[in-house]
Amino acid sequence: MPDRxxxxxxxxxxxxxxxxxxxEIHAVNDxxxxxxxxxxxxxxxxxxxGKSVSMMSLIGLLPSPPADVRGGSVMxxxxxxxxxxxxxxxxxxxAKVGFVFQDPMTSLNPVFTLGNQIMEPLxxxxxxxxxxxxxxxxELLELVGIPDAKNRLSAYPHQFSGGMRQRVMxxxxxxxxxxxxxxxxxxxxxxxxxxAQILELVKELRQKLGMAIIWxxxxxxxxxxxxxxxxxxxxxxxxxxxxxxxxxxxxxxPYTRALLKTIPAIxxxxxxxxxxxxGQPPIMTAAPTAxxxxxxxxxxxxxxDRVNPPRRAVDGxxxxxxxxxxxxxxxPALAALSEVAHA
Amino acid sequence: xxxxxxxxLLLAIPTLLAISLVIFLLVDLAPGSPMSxxxxxxxxxxxxxxxxxxxxxxxxxxxxxxxxxxxxxxxxATLFDGWFGTTWAEGEQRILSWQSRSPVFTIIGxxxxxxxxxxxxxYLVGILIALPIGIYSAYRQYSLFDxxxxxxxxxxxxxxTFFSGTLFIIIFAVWLGWFPTKYDTQLVVxxxxxxxxxxxxxxxxxxxxxxxxxxxxxxxxxxxxLDNMGMDYVRTARAKGLSExxxxxxxxxxNSLIPVVTVIALGIPAIFGGxxxxxxxxxxxxxxxxLIGAIHANDIPMVQTLAFIFAVLIVLFNLIADVxxxxxxxxxxxx
Ligand SMILES: Nc1ncnc2c1ncn2[C@@H]1O[C@H](COP(=O)(O)OP(=O)(O)OP(=O)(O)O)[C@@H](O)[C@H]1O
Ligand code: SF4
Ligand SMILES: [Mg+2]
Numbered sequence: 001m002p003d004r005x006x007x008x009x010x011x012x013x014x015x016x017x018x019x020x021x022x023x024e025i026h027a028v029n030d031x032x033x034x035x036x037x038x039x040x041x042x043x044x045x046x047x048x049x050g051k052s053v054s055m056m057s058l059i060g061l062l063p064s065p066p067a068d069v070r071g072g073s074v075m076x077x078x079x080x081x082x083x084x085x086x087x088x089x090x091x092x093x094x095a096k097v098g099f100v101f102q103d104p105m106t107s108l109n110p111v112f113t114l115g116n117q118i119m120e121p122l123x124x125x126x127x128x129x130x131x132x133x134x135x136x137x138x139e140l141l142e143l144v145g146i147p148d149a150k151n152r153l154s155a156y157p158h159q160f161s162g163g164m165r166q167r168v169m170x171x172x173x174x175x176x177x178x179x180x181x182x183x184x185x186x187x188x189x190x191x192x193x194x195x196a197q198i199l200e201l202v203k204e205l206r207q208k209l210g211m212a213i214i215w216x217x218x219x220x221x222x223x224x225x226x227x228x229x230x231x232x233x234x235x236x237x238x239x240x241x242x243x244x245x246x247x248x249x250x251x252x253x254p255y256t257r258a259l260l261k262t263i264p265a266i267x268x269x270x271x272x273x274x275x276x277x278x279g280q281p282p283i284m285t286a287a288p289t290a291x292x293x294x295x296x297x298x299x300x301x302x303x304x305d306r307v308n309p310p311r312r313a314v315d316g317x318x319x320x321x322x323x324x325x326x327x328x329x330x331x332p333a334l335a336a337l338s339e340v341a342h343a
Numbered sequence: 344x345x346x347x348x349x350x351x352l353l354l355a356i357p358t359l360l361a362i363s364l365v366i367f368l369l370v371d372l373a374p375g376s377p378m379s380x381x382x383x384x385x386x387x388x389x390x391x392x393x394x395x396x397x398x399x400x401x402x403x404x405x406x407x408x409x410x411x412x413x414x415x416x417x418x419x420a421t422l423f424d425g426w427f428g429t430t431w432a433e434g435e436q437r438i439l440s441w442q443s444r445s446p447v448f449t450i451i452g453x454x455x456x457x458x459x460x461x462x463x464x465x466y467l468v469g470i471l472i473a474l475p476i477g478i479y480s481a482y483r484q485y486s487l488f489d490x491x492x493x494x495x496x497x498x499x500x501x502x503x504t505f506f507s508g509t510l511f512i513i514i515f516a517v518w519l520g521w522f523p524t525k526y527d528t529q530l531v532v533x534x535x536x537x538x539x540x541x542x543x544x545x546x547x548x549x550x551x552x553x554x555x556x557x558x559x560x561x562x563x564x565x566x567x568x569l570d571n572m573g574m575d576y577v578r579t580a581r582a583k584g585l586s587e588x589x590x591x592x593x594x595x596x597x598n599s600l601i602p603v604v605t606v607i608a609l610g611i612p613a614i615f616g617g618x619x620x621x622x623x624x625x626x627x628x629x630x631x632x633x634l635i636g637a638i639h640a641n642d643i644p645m646v647q648t649l650a651f652i653f654a655v656l657i658v659l660f661n662l663i664a665d666v667x668x669x670x671x672x673x674x675x676x677x678x
Binding site: 059061090091092093094095098099101103106107108109110111112120121124125156158169172173 | 584586
């Protein structure tokens, strides 16, 4: 196993605001996390919780305006990505950090061949001559499990299925041997069997290449199968963070608990299997001054309305290193209350 | 693609035949007589003989079939003879203008070059101005440049050419004296000086029409770019670390050009049709002027032939636009 103690990526106090006509939207508030070498960090949270925006903020992928990355630091191998020039940032994107997006049907340019699109980052970042880039492109396609790779270079995206296109997207993201691969719900748009295949592929690639991965998903089931550590997001904040086993065994935040209940059980009638969390996620029009989850929380009490809970350690390790949670309730009390509530 | 093109070409034949009949009948049934220009002092029997000599006394359907034969056989054969010295069309009656008694195609042959140089250049200039404006406007949406482009397009759209043309004449010909007010059709370009003269006399009509063309095309380009700018594949291109230049000028532009190229191709027949007002304003003796003259003189064969050529070009360039679309967009497969 690679040395997880040395973080490849260390994010502190990330803040992203959208300036829209209707006012500001504080999509990411004070998000901090780190990613060890070869580690797979799962990021979960429902739609609108700020998963994509946080990860795109890291490498300047958000269009600005309206997006404004206001603060924090993003240290990648000791360099702060928020402080470097746009040019330097471009030499990081696609080279040191690869990105795979949710929808493979629209993420590839329809008018260029797959070969052209895979070779682009190779020519740009690694200054490969065309011949070498072509050879590498074939290698990459083989790596992501596309048969007959040599002849597929001249194919266009529309000639490929969704699952195949996502493999191509992964090949592009991995082209320059990145330190970090960010996969933003890469399997959500695919059907279940294809999803499983892509998951298998990523596990295998991780073994082979040893890059660190951030895997964004709605699906805790997926996370359980592949992540080392999990970060739960809500309302643009990290509400809980823990090693994967610990999180499933000992969830602290009321939101995490609710999420865990939404994992469909294997048996029982379909409707009953899938529980939903009541209520809507908040739209943050200002920096939060109270717990963002309070409107949906069954444990809410007066402090929750006055103070936005900071992250605090659950298991004694420093915040971010072990298990931490951002909730005013202390765990034993929460557990007790939850038992009463569900008795 | 080839079978598609062939199928479309075959399909164009009945379409064009139907169009030719409609044009022929419409022009023929319009009120007015070719003889209205002949003075009333000409005796009736002479008048009758003149009409017979023109073939204007025949029933309309006879004249239609005759005209079809002339258009599709005699005229191409004449052209062929002219090139290769053959005698296919010898002794055949060509389509004659009632006004000048000379073959319609000879007149077109004289007029077309003027139209093509002036209007064609204006179209080209319009495109060359419009594309960068459209691209940059979209890239910097709502910027000062974009708003300037919008104003430019609005002016180009809404100011009629007889106004902008007159304005240009006043400013550039009368006040500044840079360019002549009139286009000299007799000018022969054979040396540097005459070339400069030609450029100078083309400047005003080209500016007038180019403005109108650029306005429309720049809007197309802009909106097509904007449509593509928000697409997921653009984000992918940025995530690869490509420069903005490559993202915009390769990924976005290549997609955005597809509909714009189609629109440009569809606009080409209008070049051949000439620009009646602009040609008149600057005295460019082109097709537009020929058409207006023929309409005034009730020169039915001339009007019919010009209108039909126009129809052929429209059908042809529609096909060309479709083929181009298929070539530019790999997702389109016609077969
Ligand atoms: N372009 C934008 N303009 C304004 N607000 C935006 C924009 N993009 C995102 N947001 C806001 O940022 C918040 C977080 O969005 P984000 O896309 O990160 O959610 P997510 O967790 O990735 O959700 P999903 O699971 O649906 O992908 C949303 O609530 C949204 O209101
Ligand atoms: S801080 Fe309060 S409202 Fe927020 S999750 Fe904890 S208990 Fe619920
Ligand atoms: Mg998202």
